[in-house]
Amino acid sequence: MTVLTDPATDLAPRILTGERRALARAITLVESGRADHRAQAAALLDVLAGRGKQALRIGLSGTPGVGKSTFIESFGMMLVGQGLKVAVLAVDPSSARSGGSILGDKTRMERLSREPMAFIRPSPSQAQLGGVARRTREAVSLCEAAGFDVVLIETVGVGQSETLVAEMTDLFILLMAPAGGDELQGVKRGIMEMADMILVNKADGDLKAAALRTRSDYAGALRLLRRRPQDPEGFPKAVAVSALAEEGLKAAWEDMQALAEWRRAQGHFERRRAEQARHWFETEVREGLLARLHTDPEVRARMQALGASVAAGHAAPAAAAAEMLAALGR
Amino acid sequence: MTVLTDPATDLAPRILTGERRALARAITLVESGRADHRAQAAALLDVLAGRGKQALRIGLSGTPGVGKSTFIESFGMMLVGQGLKVAVLAVDPSSARSGGSILGDKTRMERLSREPMAFIRPSPSQAQLGGVARRTREAVSLCEAAGFDVVLIETVGVGQSETLVAEMTDLFILLMAPAGGDELQGVKRGIMEMADMILVNKADGDLKAAALRTRSDYAGALRLLRRRPQDPEGFPKAVAVSALAEEGLKAAWEDMQALAEWRRAQGHFERRRAEQARHWFETEVREGLLARLHTDPEVRARMQALGASVAAGHAAPAAAAAEMLAALGR
Numbered sequence: 065m066t067v068l069t070d071p072a073t074d075l076a077p078r079i080l081t082g083e084r085r086a087l088a089r090a091i092t093l094v095e096s097g098r099a100d101h102r103a104q105a106a107a108l109l110d111v112l113a114g115r116g117k118q119a120l121r122i123g124l125s126g127t128p129g130v131g132k133s134t135f136i137e138s139f140g141m142m143l144v145g146q147g148l149k150v151a152v153l154a155v156d157p158s159s160a161r162s163g164g165s166i167l168g169d170k171t172r173m174e175r176l177s178r179e180p181m182a183f184i185r186p187s188p189s190q191a192q193l194g195g196v197a198r199r200t201r202e203a204v205s206l207c208e209a210a211g212f213d214v215v216l217i218e219t220v221g222v223g224q225s226e227t228l229v230a231e232m233t234d235l236f237i238l239l240m241a242p243a244g245g246d247e248l249q250g251v252k253r254g255i256m257e258m259a260d261m262i263l264v265n266k267a268d269g270d271l272k273a274a275a276l277r278t279r280s281d282y283a284g285a286l287r288l289l290r291r292r293p294q295d296p297e298g299f300p301k302a303v304a305v306s307a308l309a310e311e312g313l314k315a316a317w318e319d320m321q322a323l324a325e326w327r328r329a330q331g332h333f334e335r336r337r338a339e340q341a342r343h344w345f346e347t348e349v350r351e352g353l354l355a356r357l358h359t360d361p362e363v364r365a366r367m368q369a370l371g372a373s374v375a376a377g378h379a380a381p382a383a384a385a386a387e388m389l390a391a392l393g394r
Numbered sequence: 395m396t397v398l399t400d401p402a403t404d405l406a407p408r409i410l411t412g413e414r415r416a417l418a419r420a421i422t423l424v425e426s427g428r429a430d431h432r433a434q435a436a437a438l439l440d441v442l443a444g445r446g447k448q449a450l451r452i453g454l455s456g457t458p459g460v461g462k463s464t465f466i467e468s469f470g471m472m473l474v475g476q477g478l479k480v481a482v483l484a485v486d487p488s489s490a491r492s493g494g495s496i497l498g499d500k501t502r503m504e505r506l507s508r509e510p511m512a513f514i515r516p517s518p519s520q521a522q523l524g525g526v527a528r529r530t531r532e533a534v535s536l537c538e539a540a541g542f543d544v545v546l547i548e549t550v551g552v553g554q555s556e557t558l559v560a561e562m563t564d565l566f567i568l569l570m571a572p573a574g575g576d577e578l579q580g581v582k583r584g585i586m587e588m589a590d591m592i593l594v595n596k597a598d599g600d601l602k603a604a605a606l607r608t609r610s611d612y613a614g615a616l617r618l619l620r621r622r623p624q625d626p627e628g629f630p631k632a633v634a635v636s637a638l639a640e641e642g643l644k645a646a647w648e649d650m651q652a653l654a655e656w657r658r659a660q661g662h663f664e665r666r667r668a669e670q671a672r673h674w675f676e677t678e679v680r681e682g683l684l685a686r687l688h689t690d691p692e693v694r695a696r697m698q699a700l701g702a703s704v705a706a707g708h709a710a711p712a713a714a715a716a717e718m719l720a721a722l723g724r
Contacts, residue, residue, distance in 0.1 A: 110709075342711075345715050349687065367679065374672055374675040380439045382439050383436055385675050385679045386682075389682040
């Protein structure tokens with residue numbers, strides 16, 4: 065990547081004017097694992113903190129095959145048509161293996177990727193979910209500084225990535241395909257409980273009837289869940305949409321806005337943001353603390369020496385750990 | 395709990411002579427979360443390090459209903475009958491809620507619990523799996539110091555607890571009930587890969603035929619797994635047993651011994667122990683480091699102040715984290 069001499073002074077004003085190239089560069093910077101890049105990224109984020117716009121952060125999860133790309137394309141174009149700037153990011157824990165499987169191919173969203181009001185960023189190849197989380201949260205901050213109105217964070221419906229995306233967004237949307245009653249049973253309760261809205265896609269052509277039935281099944285399932293304090297009457301909600309026919313998208317967007325507005329009025333919105341920021345701070349401290357065990361050569365050497373002594377049976381693990389912790393200062 | 399003035403000098407010699415009451419007290423000490431108890435426990439473990447006996451550590455997992463208690467009772471009595479001292483510990487991540495659900499009721503193993511050669515310790519109620527892991531590993535060390543020949547660590551077949559038990563034992567045994575072919579599909583591949591032996595229990599009465607068929611199904615499934623370097627020909631192995639009729643237990647024990655002997659001869663046994671000890675040391679260092687964020691009042695106050703500042707939007711999470719890390723020393 066290009067070496068940036070002083071990204072805080074160089075990139076910050078360009079990001080604040082919404083320059084997409086500067087935004088892309090800044091995201092590349094936050095994605096870097098190099099120590100100097102980390103320091104530059106932290107400085108840049110600090111300069112930008114609290115500036116720009118408070119976007120609506122929307123998490124979007126759905127397993128492969130539910131039509132996520134088509135949905136993002138249609139939904140994104142609809143938002144752009146309303147004069148809104150839309151950023152799309154991706155969290156894909158599988159990309160470490162596949163080399164960036166989701167959003168990797170921008171041609172999947174051909175119209176949106178050519179749209180000046182939109183910004184699409186594929187998922188980077190990262191080894192750790194923790195690393196993915198940080199770079200995504202930081203990318204969201206950068207998109208807000210660049211004045212985006214809506215930040216969509218796409219994830220595949222597997223394991224921890226959904227929890228992670230839910231923890232960094234204001235709304236969490238589950239995109240589903242029309243399904244038989246049996247398949248509905250397979251949706252994990254935890255994921256249902258995270259969802260603010262379930263959108264049943266493909267409510268078009270031959271699948272329309274199935275989609276409407278599935279929507280009604282999910283609506284029933286959602287009613288069985290305990291009412292959450294952050295939800296107004298009628299939420300979480302299941303609706304049917306067709307990304308392909310571009311139907312139901314405006315109504316879904318109105319629902320999302322109504323939900324966000326209600327939460328803003330009740331104070332839930334800001335409280336959640338504050339909790340998320342605090343959580344992010346605490347996570348960074350913990351990760352930074354643990355990183356010292358590997359980055360500081362002296363500490364690393366001592367860890368290895370004590371570890372070898374424990375492995376050889378010369379020291380008990382707990383006693384060696386106590387010695388190491390004493391060496392690490394109070 | 396009883397306050398112990400100097401457990402290292404008081405308890406250590408009593409443990410080394412195999413006194414069960416001293417062992418029970420020492421385990422209570424390692425289970426305590428109090429800082430002074432932690433320090434006493436670490437000192438005690440260090441005094442005992444490398445003394446006593448190298449027991450065979452056997453992890454035993456099985457979902458409720460497979461007859462785990464009956465198996466431990468029969469298997470334990472069989473070992474005692476061979477002149478071996480047997481300790482039984484439990485790892486139960488659900489016990490934080492249930493208040494110690496497994497081994498909680500010693501009457502489940504009536505004969506074994508009355509046996510002077512045996513020691514049974516129920517699962518404590520602990521909030522964190524990490525805490526459970528540490529106290530169990532330390533309890534294993536104490537049992538070895540007390541001269542036990544076999545330490546059985548029981549766990550319920552859920553989630554992470556199996557991985558955790560596999561990481562602290564020499565052999566990992568999966569106890570299963572006779573099942574239909576469909577159920578076999580449901581056994582997670584990861585768990586199959588951890589197992590050194592699968593024992594299909596209840597090979598008696600009406601279920602005998604089903605148990606033999608299930609055994610054969612598992613044997614087939616195990617053959618499909620890649621041969622592991624730590625396994626001799628024929629392992630991992632599936633055998634049928636009846637804990638109730640006390641059948642097949644001696645043969646299973648001979649298999650376990652043969653496997654352990656082979657691994658000892660190949661150097662796998664000691665290598666694995668060394669890796670486990672190193673892993674335990676590293677885990678303790680990481681946990682100890684993170685604990686400082688909560689235990690040191692000054693650090694905790696600063697974390698709270700910076701966290702509040704981040705939550706209020708006055709500081710960016712990454713910059714606040716950098717400030718906190720700087721305050722924590724190099």
